[in-house]
Amino acid sequence: MAAFCYQVLISIAKSNETATRKLDQFLAPMDGDMKSLASTALKHVHHAFYRKQPDWDCVIWNTHIMTVLSDFRDPIRHALLAQHSISFVTKMLLAITADAPSSATASLKAQAIQYGFWNLLLLIQSTDGVTWVIQALEAKLMFALIRCQPWLPHMTDDPAEFLNPFLNRILANYSAYRSVLCVIEKYLTKIQQSGLAAGISRDTPLWNAWNAFVEIVESRIEILRSAPGGILRAHERCHNAMARVMASFGNVPLVSLHNTVAGPARHTIGNSEVIGNFVRNLNVNATVEGHVPDISKGDFDFVGAMIEAERVLIQDGFSEIFKTVNRRLVVLILDYSVYPPTKTLIPPKNFGFCEQHYSEPLLARWDQLRKDMDTLAHPTLVFCARVQRGHTSMSIFRVVSTTLTDEPDELIIFKSAGCTC
Numbered sequence: 001m002a003a004f005c006y007q008v009l010i011s012i013a014k015s016n017e018t019a020t021r022k023l024d025q026f027l028a029p030m031d032g033d034m035k036s037l038a039s040t041a042l043k044h045v046h047h048a049f050y051r052k053q054p055d056w057d058c059v060i061w062n063t064h065i066m067t068v069l070s071d072f073r074d075p076i077r078h079a080l081l082a083q084h085s086i087s088f089v090t091k092m093l094l095a096i097t098a099d100a101p102s103s104a105t106a107s108l109k110a111q112a113i114q115y116g117f118w119n120l121l122l123l124i125q126s127t128d129g130v131t132w133v134i135q136a137l138e139a140k141l142m143f144a145l146i147r148c149q150p151w152l153p154h155m156t157d158d159p160a161e162f163l164n165p166f167l168n169r170i171l172a173n174y175s176a177y178r179s180v181l182c183v184i185e186k187y188l189t190k191i192q193q194s195g196l197a198a199g200i201s202r203d204t205p206l207w208n209a210w211n212a213f214v215e216i217v218e219s220r221i222e223i224l225r226s227a228p229g230g231i232l233r234a235h236e237r238c239h240n241a242m243a244r245v246m247a248s249f250g251n252v253p254l255v256s257l258h259n260t261v262a263g264p265a266r267h268t269i270g271n272s273e274v275i276g277n278f279v280r281n282l283n284v285n286a287t288v289e290g291h292v293p294d295i296s297k298g299d300f301d302f303v304g305a306m307i308e309a310e311r312v313l314i315q316d317g318f319s320e321i322f323k324t325v326n327r328r329l330v331v332l333i334l335d336y337s338v339y340p341p342t343k344t345l346i347p348p349k350n351f352g353f354c355e356q357h358y359s360e361p362l363l364a365r366w367d368q369l370r371k372d373m374d375t376l377a378h379p380t381l382v383f384c385a386r387v388q389r390g391h392t393s394m395s396i397f398r399v400v401s402t403t404l405t406d407e408p409d410e411l412i413i414f415k416s417a418g419c420t421c
Helices: 002-013 017-030 034-050 056-072 074-082 085-097 106-125 130-138 141-146 149-154 164-174 178-194 205-226 297-325 360-374
Strands: 254-259 265-270 329-335 342-346 380-389 392-401 409-418
Touching: 034 056, 034 074, 034 085, 056 074, 056 085, 056 106, 074 085, 074 106, 085 106, 085 130, 085 141, 106 130, 106 149, 106 164, 130 141, 130 164, 130 178, 141 164, 141 178, 164 178, 164 205, 164 380, 178 205, 178 297, 205 297, 297 329, 297 342, 297 380, 297 392
Parallel strands: 329 380
Antiparallel strands: 254 265, 265 409, 329 342, 380 392, 392 409
């Protein structure tokens, strides 16, 4: 079995014509039916794992093949995701880590744990991750992660490469979404009540990663509890990654603007009398070429709540901010798509959009906004919050004009799909 799987992986790894033919021959029995391929692959792993005496060799190799094929061909990855492979692999990891290592099987089980986490890492990072992060969390990913401590000495790969990224990148970054944070809050509470985290050895990479993760999410949970809607109830936790933003942020109605230039994207711009023609001239009937996953209203509102929390935190220092940059219009980038989150204060001339991903309509309106803001009587601060979106990020803007003592006026809110490059 191992020898056969090895030949399959060697064929996939090569890029020459012969290797491609071998891969096609390997996939030929499925006749292009990726759904059947995904179903068969998962059944093989299920059978090997849940038998009375698990076939660890089969579990390891089949998990690895699913990972490599998913990376090699998108239709296979999509089929596996549709077959709930993330939930299955996470539950398998949960079952393995529930037991203490024994000398007879520790090495094989540790290898199965490694390959399982590598599989999840690829699938979650390869596409819009919100839905898949939630699926893994609901399968108790956090329990599987924290139970890995006794298995670390038996692993051959560096946990910093396949284990810690879940805590200090994926879960931390996606906790900027209300839908994800609510699920994290549920299982974090259970872990803390059970005392499970106390079993992690102090001053280890896993301990440090766990505590840094908890610090970030607890600060966001505090914001969430006071934000509109608060913690999602159990029946509300289902997240549709393609859901459109149908309502307003606060009391500001939204207008959708679709991008047709340099990669499809969707943007939402807030309407207000303050900006007048800025919104009235929007081309809301632009043709959509392709589709970029949208963000739900609850998630959008929560990012707005984090921006508001940041505004309250720094409002006493507004005057110093404008003195530092020496401009009446200042951009503060809150990057939640990196770990740890960063804050960057820049003048408008240094702010722009990636040349490969910006939209011409959005760029034109940003230029107009910059021109309009320079004429305002009071200094204006633009918050740009970037949240994780697969390999890229989505930017959500909030523009406020302040007299430094009065409550700020909300002028414009819009979101854009872009990247971090």
